[in-house]
Amino acid sequence: MLLDRIPELEDIREAAIRIKDYTHQTPALTSLNISEYTGAHLFFKAENLQKAGAFKSRGACNAIFSLDNEDLEYGVATHSSGNHAQALARAAMLIKTKSYIVMPKNAPASKVAAVRNYGGEITFCEPNLASREENLKRLIDETGSVEIHPYNNYSIIAGQATACLEFIEQVDTLDYILAPVGGGGLLSGTCLSASYLSPKTKVIGVEPELANDAYRSFREGRIIAALPPKTIADGLLTSLGTITFPIIREYCHDIVTVSEESIIKAMRLIWERMKIIVEPSAAVPLAAILEKKIEIKGKRIGIILSGGNLDLDKLPWK
Amino acid sequence: MLLDRIPELEDIREAAIRIKDYTHQTPALTSLNISEYTGAHLFFKAENLQKAGAFKSRGACNAIFSLDNEDLEYGVATHSSGNHAQALARAAMLIKTKSYIVMPKNAPASKVAAVRNYGGEITFCEPNLASREENLKRLIDETGSVEIHPYNNYSIIAGQATACLEFIEQVDTLDYILAPVGGGGLLSGTCLSASYLSPKTKVIGVEPELANDAYRSFREGRIIAALPPKTIADGLLTSLGTITFPIIREYCHDIVTVSEESIIKAMRLIWERMKIIVEPSAAVPLAAILEKKIEIKGKRIGIILSGGNLDLDKLPWK
Numbered sequence: 329m330l331l332d333r334i335p336e337l338e339d340i341r342e343a344a345i346r347i348k349d350y351t352h353q354t355p356a357l358t359s360l361n362i363s364e365y366t367g368a369h370l371f372f373k374a375e376n377l378q379k380a381g382a383f384k385s386r387g388a389c390n391a392i393f394s395l396d397n398e399d400l401e402y403g404v405a406t407h408s409s410g411n412h413a414q415a416l417a418r419a420a421m422l423i424k425t426k427s428y429i430v431m432p433k434n435a436p437a438s439k440v441a442a443v444r445n446y447g448g449e450i451t452f453c454e455p456n457l458a459s460r461e462e463n464l465k466r467l468i469d470e471t472g473s474v475e476i477h478p479y480n481n482y483s484i485i486a487g488q489a490t491a492c493l494e495f496i497e498q499v500d501t502l503d504y505i506l507a508p509v510g511g512g513g514l515l516s517g518t519c520l521s522a523s524y525l526s527p528k529t530k531v532i533g534v535e536p537e538l539a540n541d542a543y544r545s546f547r548e549g550r551i552i553a554a555l556p557p558k559t560i561a562d563g564l565l566t567s568l569g570t571i572t573f574p575i576i577r578e579y580c581h582d583i584v585t586v587s588e589e590s591i592i593k594a595m596r597l598i599w600e601r602m603k604i605i606v607e608p609s610a611a612v613p614l615a616a617i618l619e620k621k622i623e624i625k626g627k628r629i630g631i632i633l634s635g636g637n638l639d640l641d642k643l644p645w646k
Numbered sequence: 647m648l649l650d651r652i653p654e655l656e657d658i659r660e661a662a663i664r665i666k667d668y669t670h671q672t673p674a675l676t677s678l679n680i681s682e683y684t685g686a687h688l689f690f691k692a693e694n695l696q697k698a699g700a701f702k703s704r705g706a707c708n709a710i711f712s713l714d715n716e717d718l719e720y721g722v723a724t725h726s727s728g729n730h731a732q733a734l735a736r737a738a739m740l741i742k743t744k745s746y747i748v749m750p751k752n753a754p755a756s757k758v759a760a761v762r763n764y765g766g767e768i769t770f771c772e773p774n775l776a777s778r779e780e781n782l783k784r785l786i787d788e789t790g791s792v793e794i795h796p797y798n799n800y801s802i803i804a805g806q807a808t809a810c811l812e813f814i815e816q817v818d819t820l821d822y823i824l825a826p827v828g829g830g831g832l833l834s835g836t837c838l839s840a841s842y843l844s845p846k847t848k849v850i851g852v853e854p855e856l857a858n859d860a861y862r863s864f865r866e867g868r869i870i871a872a873l874p875p876k877t878i879a880d881g882l883l884t885s886l887g888t889i890t891f892p893i894i895r896e897y898c899h900d901i902v903t904v905s906e907e908s909i910i911k912a913m914r915l916i917w918e919r920m921k922i923i924v925e926p927s928a929a930v931p932l933a934a935i936l937e938k939k940i941e942i943k944g945k946r947i948g949i950i951l952s953g954g955n956l957d958l959d960k961l962p963w964k
Contacts, residue, residue, distance in 0.1 A: 355673075376921045596958065603694045603954035605921040636921035640914065640963065 330394055331482035334575060335517075337524040340493055343486040347389040350422055351379050354491070356498040356630075361601040366617050368624040371502065372598075373495045376606045376636030380442075382563075383491050383514055383634050384415035384478075390487030391476045392419040400425045402472035407453070407460040409435045410563055411635050412478035417448030428473050430463045432456075438639050479513030480569030489517030495630055496521065502529045504622060505630040506613035509533035509542045509583060510564035512572030514634060519579035529630075530581035534616040536561045537585040542568050546576065546583040560644050561591055563609030563635065584622065590615035592644045598633070607638040648712055649800035652893060653835075655842040658811055661804040665707040668740055669697050672809075674816040674948075679919040684935050686942040689820065690916075691813045694924045694954030698760075700881075701809050701832055701952050702733035702796075708805030709794045710737040718743040720790035725771070725778040727753045728881055729953050730796035735766030746791050748781045750774075754957050797831030798887030807835030813948055814839065820847045822940060823948040824931035827851035827860045827901060828882035830890030832952060837897035847948075848899035852934040854879045855903040860886050864894065864901040878962050879909055881927030881953065902940065908933035910962045916951070925956040 331339060357372045375383040392404055403426030406416050413429045420427035427448045431440065432455035443450055453463040468475055477484065491514070492505065505522055509515040515533045522529045535542050536559035545552045551573050557565040568576065576583075595611035597618075598604060610633040617624055617631075649657060675690045693701040710722055721744030724734050731747045738745035745766045749758065750773035761768055771781040786793055795802065809832070810823065823840055827833040833851045840847045853860050854877035863870045869891050875883040886894065894901075913929035915936075916922065928951040935942055935949075 381921060599923055599958060603699060603923040605917055605923060640917060640961070643958070643961075645958065 329396065330391060331486055333482060335482055335486035335489060335520055339486045340489045340521055340524070343390040344490040344493055346393045347386055347487060347490065350389050350419070351385050352377060353494055354378050356495060357602060357604070359602050362597060366624060368617060368626070369628045370617070371499045371628070371630045372602070373491055373630060373632045374604065375491055376604060376610055376633050378635070380411070380414045380418045381635055381637040382411035382415065383488055383632070384411040385418065386490050387484035387487030387513060388412065388415035388419040388476065389422070391481060391483040392416070392423055392425070394483050395474060399474050403427055404476050405464060405468050405471065405473040406430070406476050406478060407464045408478050410439060411637055413439065413448065414442045414446060414637070416476055417443045417446035421447045426473070428467050428471055430460055430467060432460065436639050439637070477569070479511035479566070480571045482571060484513050485517045485520070485572065485575070487517070488514045489521045491632060492518040492521035493525065495632070496525045499630060501628060502526065502630040503627040504530050504532055505632070506532050506534055506616060507632040508561070508564055508609050508612040508634050509535050510609070511566040512542065512568045512576050514632065515580060516572040516575035518632065519575060523579050531579065532616070532622060533576065533580055533583040534613045535583060535585050536564060536591060536612060537587055539564050540585045542576070543583045543585050545573060546580070549577070560588060561609040561612050563607060564612065584616050586612060586615035586619055586621065590619050594618055596645055605636045606633050607635050608644060610634045610636065647714065648709060649804060651800060653800055653804035653807060653838055657804045658807045658839055658842070661708040662808040662811055664711050665704055665805060665808065668707050668737070669703050670695060671812055672696050674813060675920060675922070677920050680915060684942060686935060686944070687946045688935070689817045689946070689948045690920070691809060691948060691950045692922065693809055694922060694928055694951050696953070698729070698732045698736045699953055699955040700729035700733065701806055701950070702729040703736065704808050705802035705805035705831060706730065706733035706737040706794065707740070708808070709799060709801040710734070710741055710743070712801050713792060717792050720792070721745055722794050723782060723786050723789065723791040724748070724794050724796060725782045726796050728757060729955055731757065731766065732760045732764060732955070734794055735761045735764035739765045744791070746785050746789055748778055748785060750778065756957050757955070795887070797829035797884070798889045800889060802831050803835045803838070803890065803893070805835070806832045807839045809950060810836040810839035811843065813950070814843045817948060819946060820844065820948040821945040822848050822850055823950070824850045824852055824934060825950040826879070826882055826927050826930040826952050827853050828927070829884040830860065830886045830894050832950065833898060834890040834893035836950065837893060841897050849897065850934070850940060851894065851898055851901040852931045853901060853903050854882060854909060854930060855905055857882050858903045860894070861901045861903050863891060864898065867895070877909070878906060879927040879930050881925060882930065902934050904930060904933035904937055904939065908937050912936055914963055923954045924951050925953050926962060928952040928954065
């Protein structure tokens with residue numbers, strides 16, 4: 329059964345056990361080089377090395393594995409152009425149920441192929457939220473499948489929260505944890521785990537200036553819809569949800585924004601110095617360090633590298 | 647004092663202890679995805695995550711740290727266009743001695759910057775072996791520094807051998823270990839560690855077809871000089887040395903060659919599926935798997951990912 333309330337510590341611990349055999353305990357990496365360059369002690373939770381290339385596998389596995397066999401009979405469904413689609417298709421495949429994915433018709437070929445590779449059945453729609461939701465609704469009516477929303481779902485949040493749970497076990501006494509924010513699934517999960525296990529750690533959401541809806545929502549106290557996407561951080565185009573927003577509002581210390589230039593610089597720094605591949609969205613928190621959006625000197629700062637899925641033919645520094 | 651004979655197991659173990667605090671014990675990674683794709687059980691020793699971005703830090707640290715204070719008084723010197731230059735400069739900096747590096751004047755700006763970043767003093771030369779050796783000889787005469795050859799040096803070989811030593815401790819009973827071969831420092835060290843600790847494991851050197859001098863040397867029983875470089879695997883342009891060749895001839899099971907196309911395909915596969923950055927030379931062994939140059943079905947195969955240093959503005963699939 330899916331969770332119907334804010335995950336408690338026990339729910340997050342149960343999620344961790346539920347997904348353990350199907351996800352990686354990703355490493356917490358350090359880079360002396362980047363730490364020296366920035367003047368902070370940085371720790372990177374490498375969710376780019378997670379199954380299906382992003383933290384989304386945690387939430388998707390937790391949500392699907394929480395369902396009873398009866399619920400699973402007609403499969404699961406979602407709309408997503410990105411990492412949630414792959415993660416959900418993979419989790420469904422693991423448990424031998426069907427997955428129906430609504431994707432915008434302009435989704436990158438590599439993402440479409442990845443979803444198909446995991447056995448996901450794709451319905452293409454127009455690249456806007458109305459068309460996505462309309463198609464998803466129709467699909468659910470037709471198939472009887474269970475909707476697994478990418479972030480506005482307590483079981484998804486409990487799953488994403490396991491990344492921070494592990495991170496806190498791996499690295500002592502962080503002053504800050506920084507996570508990118510799109511729909512807020514990762515950020516709200518991160519806030520909850522930190523508040524339960526390391527209440528002195530300040531959790532900061534980081535967002536591209538060109539998709540600053542969460543930043544504005546946090547300040548204005550109401551959900552502000554995302555503007556049409558312009559940022560290269562294509563994982564962060566969605567707006568906060570009715571479930572994620574109240575958690576973030578209560579438990580998140582702050583949300584800051586960063587420029588596209590800093591995102592690209594941070595991404596390249598991670599590639600060059602750490603020899604790992606992260607997608608633009610995953611570089612957004614380091615961009616906040618480069619822009620000194622928080623006090624960093626001598627601080628112990630954890631950064632969640634959210635994913636590593638991108639088209640290698642379209643790198644932002646070309 | 648530098649070693650003056652083929653490293654024994656004890657020498658390799660001592661090297662491991664000597665360099666322990668200054669190099670990483672790199673992880674042995676797996677990729678279910680690539681294993682399924684190839685039909686083999688693959689294990690990747692991630693020396694791209696090594697200090698200074700390549701296994702060369704092992705040999706350079708071992709050689710320099712083996713020298714007495716007296717020997718170190720006037721610094722160390724080498725000629726190298728690549729990873730050995732960075733590794734030697736870094737190791738020299740750690741022990742507070744000078745490093746003199748002869749580099750071809752067409753060396754990539756990123757490699758020149760990295761050497762300077764570690765305090766290396768660069769002398770530029772013409773991009774050919776004669777000019778490199780001539781300049782190095784003059785430099786050594788002028789400075790009184792100690793030459794640390796990139797591979798034709800027993801202490802360097804003992805250092806490189808520690809990668810395989812760790813690998814064998816990390817992964818049980820490998821049927822094969824594959825390493826790229828340029829000058830043969832990594833390959834000869836790998837052969838020695840495997841022969842001492844896992845004699846049933848076959849060690850295979852892999853080389854680009856366009857730089858097949860080691861392949862031909864191995865078959866003809868004499869050192870054949872490298873032809874002018876054409877391969878994108880720029881770490882593998884050198885010829886075997888008088889010290890590395892006899893070791894490889896005796897302990898290496900075979901040397902195979904691969905096409906440029908396969909190298910690029912293997913490199914992209916590692917980037918996309920494993921989310922780590924490897925340089926072309928490091929992808930050469932996986933290319934041999936893709937080309938089925940050895941029997942692979944169901945075999946446990948270790949691959950040494952030699953390094954991750956490359957110019958992100960010049961990717962081979964552009």
